[in-house]
Amino acid sequence: MIRGAGRLLRLRLAMLNGIAAAAGCLLAPERGENHLLAATWGGVALLAAGGSALNQVIERELDGLMERTRHRPLPKGDLSPLAATAVGGLCIAAGLLLLGWVGGLLPPFLGAGALAWYLGVYTPLKRRTSLALLAGAVSGAIPPVIGWAVTGGSPADYRIVLLAGLLYLWQIPHFWLLQCRHAEDYRRAGIPLFAPGVTAGARSPVFGVWIGALVAGALLLPAFGIVGSGAAPFFLAFSLLLALLAASRADAPLFSSLSLFPLLIALALFIQR
Secondary structure, three states: OOHHHHHHHOHHHHHHHHHHHHHHHHHHOOOOOOOOHHHHHHHHHHHHHHHHHHHHOOOOOHOOOOOOOOOOOOOOOOHHHHHHHHHHHHHHHHHHHHHHHHHHOOHHHHHHHHHHHHHHHHHOOHHHHHHHHHHHHHHHHHHHHHHHHHHHOOOHHHHHHHHHHHHHHHHHHHEEEEHHHHHHHHHHHHOOOOOHHHHHHHHHHHHHHHHHHHHHHHHHHHHHHEHHHHHHHHHHHHHHHHHHHHOOOOOOHHHHHHHHHHHHHHHHHHEEE
């Protein structure tokens, strides 16, 4: 039962979204009391978990066609669509209320907008075009903006825009590598793939362009004073690591663990307020 709930809510991904939101909260010059960090993390994690549940309700037939997803609770029959919808709705309501309690109207509005985009735009679009990932990554870039808004910051501030942009850039190679790893699954389910990228994987020139953009974005953080000058050597090393990953046949989990997590840790250590 617990394992089924974890698969329905995709708890690790939900927690990662919460951490990204907390990073946006940390970046704000006036971040207020520490309870804001916990509430922001929890609120966004709940929204992401609820969005995962509703996504699986919408795609339950598609999930049943793919080896990677056929063990989720809906294709296996462990949960009914109605029960999964109720769980997802409760998580979303709790997340919106928590964000509204600590941050006013803007954070839950941003969270609801990201969910609507994910479920209403990206989810149906990915069955129609291989470029759907470019749209879907928008939702994944919103969590730090929510954390920033909890502290009263403007979503148009260049500092949070740069951080959100960096998260957007990171998602493209990550999910691209995931598609490469499970290409047969996606083809079986009729989901369009970017054929040159899937064929060449991490050695695709287009993949290299995205890595280059991610490296440039990371180096802008110390250049714009978003992190302290002492962090510059770390970000140079981080950029070298990304280049090495691009030159290798890295898979999605390796790319995640060796890129996003060190980046978030560095932000927490070196961020300038």
